[in-house]
Amino acid sequence: MSSAAVANHLTIPTPDDWHLHLRDGDLLATTVPATAAVFGRAVVMPNLVPPVTTVAQALEYRNRILAQVPAGSSFEPLMTLYLTQATSVETIVAAAAEPAIIGFKLYPSGATTNSAAGVTDIEALDEVFAAMASHGVPLLVHGEVTSAEIDIFDREKVFIDRYLRPLLARHPQLKLVLEHITTADAVEFVEKAGANVAATITPQHLLMNRNDLLVGGVRPHNYCLPILKRRDHQLELRRIAASGHPRFFLGTDSAPHAQSRKETACGCAGCYSAPAALPLYAEFFEQMNALDKLADFASGFGADFYGLPRATSSVTLERHQWMVPATVATAVGPMVPYWAGEPLQWRIKQ
Numbered sequence: 219m220s221s222a223a224v225a226n227h228l229t230i231p232t233p234d235d236w237h238l239h240l241r242d243g244d245l246l247a248t249t250v251p252a253t254a255a256v257f258g259r260a261v262v263m264p265n266l267v268p269p270v271t272t273v274a275q276a277l278e279y280r281n282r283i284l285a286q287v288p289a290g291s292s293f294e295p296l297m298t299l300y301l302t303q304a305t306s307v308e309t310i311v312a313a314a315a316e317p318a319i320i321g322f323k324l325y326p327s328g329a330t331t332n333s334a335a336g337v338t339d340i341e342a343l344d345e346v347f348a349a350m351a352s353h354g355v356p357l358l359v360h361g362e363v364t365s366a367e368i369d370i371f372d373r374e375k376v377f378i379d380r381y382l383r384p385l386l387a388r389h390p391q392l393k394l395v396l397e398h399i400t401t402a403d404a405v406e407f408v409e410k411a412g413a414n415v416a417a418t419i420t421p422q423h424l425l426m427n428r429n430d431l432l433v434g435g436v437r438p439h440n441y442c443l444p445i446l447k448r449r450d451h452q453l454e455l456r457r458i459a460a461s462g463h464p465r466f467f468l469g470t471d472s473a474p475h476a477q478s479r480k481e482t483a484c485g486c487a488g489c490y491s492a493p494a495a496l497p498l499y500a501e502f503f504e505q506m507n508a509l510d511k512l513a514d515f516a517s518g519f520g521a522d523f524y525g526l527p528r529a530t531s532s533v534t535l536e537r538h539q540w541m542v543p544a545t546v547a548t549a550v551g552p553m554v555p556y557w558a559g560e561p562l563q564w565r566i567k568q
Contacts (some may be wrong), residue, residue, distance in 0.1 A: 220306050221475075226536060226537035227331065227534055227535065227537070227567070228509060228515035228534065228536075228538050228564070229392070229532050229533070229534045229535075230499070230512060230517050230519070230533060230535075231424065231513060231517035231528055231529040231530070231531070231532055231533075232258040232517060232531045232532060232533055233256065233257055233258070233466060233492070233496060233516035233517045233529075233533065234257055234258055234259040234260065234468070234505045234516075234517065234520050234521060234529070235253060235259070235469065235470050235472070235495065236259040236261045236395070236418050236467060236468060236469040236520040236524075237261055237263070237358075237397050237398060237469030237470060237471050238261060238262055238263065238383065238469075238470060238471070238472055238492070239262075239263045239265070239267070239471070239472060239473040239474065239488070239518055240253070240260075240263075240283060240295075240450065240474075241263055241474055242266050242279065242282065242567075243549075244548075244549030244550070245474060245497070245548055245550055246282060246283060246285075246286045246548055247286055247290065247548075248284035248474070248489045248546065248547075248548040248549065249472075249474055250283055250287055250293075251286065251287075251391060251490065252287050252492040253293070253472070253492050253495075254265065254288060254291045254293035255288075255566070256495065256496050256533060256566060257287070257293065257495075258292065258293065258294065258346070258529050258531065259293070259294045259295075259296055259521075259526070260293070260294075260295060260296065261296045261298060261320055261358070262279070262283065262295045262296065262297055262298060262322075263282075263298060263299075263323060263523055264276070264279075264297070264298045264300040264323055264340055265323070265325060265331060265332040265333060266279070266298060266332065267283035267332055268277065268335075268496055268532060269300035269302070270298070270299060270300050271299060271300050271302060271304075271305070271309075271438050271561070272299070272309065273299070273309070273313055273316050273319060273336075276297040276298070276313075276316075276318070276319055277297070277316070279297065279319055279557060280297050282293055284293045284417045287494075288320075290565070291499055292531075294468075295318075296318070296319075296320040297318050297319050297320065297384040297418055298320060298321050298322060298323045298358060299313055299319060299321075299322050299323070300323055300325070300335065300336075300432060301321075301322045301324045301325070301343070301346075301357075301373060302335055302336065302337065302516065303322060303337060303338055303339060303342065303343070303485050305322070305346055305538055306346070307344065307345055307346060308352060310322070310346060310349040310350055310353060310355055311353060313350065313355060314353035314354065314355050317436060319354065319355075320357035320524065321357060321358050321362070321395075322350065322355065322356075322357055322358065322382060322391075322453060323358045323359075324336070324337055324357055324359045324360065325337065326360065326363065326364050326377070326411050327363045327364065328364045329360050329364050329443065330360060330362075330487060331442040331473065331486060332376055332444075332469035332488055332535055333360070333490060338379050340385065341384075342568070343406070344388060344389075346387060346450075347385065347388070347389045350393075351389045351392040351483075352388075352391075352497075353391070353393045355393070356393040356395060356524065356558075357392060357393065357394045357395070357431050358394075358395045358396065358397055359382070359394060359395065359396050359397060360397055360398075360444075361374050361378060361381075361396050361397070361404065361444075362377050362443070362444055363376045363377045363381075363383060365557045366377045367528070369443065369551075370445055371428075371445065371447060371448070373405055373444065374399070374400055374401050374403065374444050375401055375403040377406075378396075378403055378404060378407050382394075382396070383407075386411065386415070387505060388396060390412070390414075391412045391474045392395055392414065393415075393416075394397060394414065394415050394416075395413070395416050395417065395418060396408060396471060397417070397418050397419075397471070398417075398418055398420050398442075398444060398469060399417045399418070399419055399423070399455065399460075400423050400444040400445070400446070400447045400455070401447055401451045401453060401454070402450065402451050404417060405454045405455065405457075405458045405528075406418075406464065406466045408418075408465055409458070409464075411467075411556060413465070415465065416465040416466065416467065416519075417466050417470025418454055418467060418468065418471070418524045419458075419459050419466060419468070419469065419542060420469065420470055420471045420489070421489075421495065421498035421499055421502065421556070422440065422442060422489045423445065423452065423455055424452070424455055424456055424499075424502045425498065425502055426440060426446055426452070426453070427446055427447060427448060427449045427452040428445070428448055429447070429449070431446050431554055433478055435482045438480045438481055438485040439480055439489065439554045439556065439558060440489065440556075441480075441485060441486075441487055441488075441489075442471065442473065442487050442489045443487040445461075445487075450518075452483075456502070456506060457528060458509065459502070459503075459506075459511075460502075460503065460506040460508040460511055460513060461511075462511050462514060462515075464519045464522065464523075465519065465523060466515070466519070467516075467518075467519040467520040467523065468499060468515055468520060470491050470492065470495045470518075471488075471489070471538045472489070472491045472495060472542065472556075473487070473488025473489060473493040474548070474553055475489040475490065475491075475553065476548070476551045476553055477545065477550070477551060477552045477553055477554050478551055480554065481554075482508075485488070489556040490546075490554070490555045490556055491510070491556040491557070493542065493543070493546060493555045494557055494562060496535065496540045496563055496564075497514065497535065497562045497563075497566070498557060498562065498567060499515070499562045500512060500535055500562075500563075500564040501562055501563060501564065503515075503545060504563065504564070510513045517529055531553045533565060533566060534565075534567040535563065535564045535565065535567065535568075536561075536565060536566075538564070538565050539561050539562070539563055540561065540562060540565050541559060541560065541561055541562075542555055542556075542557040542558050542560055542561075542562060543555060543558065543559075544559045545558070546556050
């Protein structure tokens with residue numbers, strides 16, 4: 219099904235979110251319906267406390283998510299396992315045999331929220347990566363080094379050069395997704411890689427750069443990891459997303475945190491974009507005069523890369539200015555969504 223723009227309406231196949239944080243517990247009552255209202259599928263991140271490291275834990279987490287899916291919704295959570303130094307080849311084989319598991323997430327230890335249990339020695343896991351390649355299990359990567367001597371704005375480029383290029387040289391068939399890319403370096407890396415390498419792009423990295431984080435005061439609700447980069451990098455992300463390249467697709471990295479944990483002396487990283495995700499992407503594509511590219515970016519390329527069918531259902535956006543709410547009430551207290559209090563030009567037609 220192709221996109222069809224008629225006057226002030228845009229209909230596209232039901233989109234998928236290929237990178238999503240739902241958290242756990244009582245917060246699922248907020249986060250699951252927000253995504254299920256728009257997206258047909260979502261790749262759910264495993265960085266809980268404790269992390270999701272086994273197939274059994276992933277399936278239990280999936281059941282907790284499904285319990286919060288609204289009646290009548292066909293939303294499907296696609297589960298990931300958290301890669302650690304202790305991950306075994308046997309776990310890879312077990313995950314490959316379970317249809318509900320879509321891949322493994324590599325967090326460098328200390329790179330982002332709840333990443334303390336992450337990988338500390340990538341080369342030591344070569345046997346695991348070989349098993350992933352042979353069984354066709356995708357590796358989803360948070361691509362940043364964590365060394366204190368590396369500037370935070372350079373950590374993605376250094377990770378690509380230091381770890382990803384050698385990793386793919388050793389395992390050229392490994393299916394790899396570089397998540398939430400933020401730099402021209404990441405765009406170039408994926409563009410020049412083979413068909414087994416792709417990338418997700420968030421709304422905040424398309425719509426903002428580091429000026430939006432730091433100019434006029436620190437804006438904690440625009441703070442995420444990888445951090446917003448300079449405008450030159452943002453322009454490359456915007457170019458590639460609007461180009462229709464089939465290995466760059468939607469992944470919100472929507473990451474909910476209570477307002478009290480964002481607006482504090484040491485605030486959490488993450489933008490909770492789920493309540494306005496598709497209108498945010500529509501905002502970007504309209505800025506680029508490329509609304510005709512939204513359908514493939516949101517609803518096609520990710521499914522193609524993962525070898526899943528494209529949706530046969532659809533959603534319709536209508537041109538109607540609305541304001542993203544200032545806060546969202548949740549079980550953990552108010553949350554401030556990304557783009558809070560700001561207008562968007564498209565909304566989901568009910």
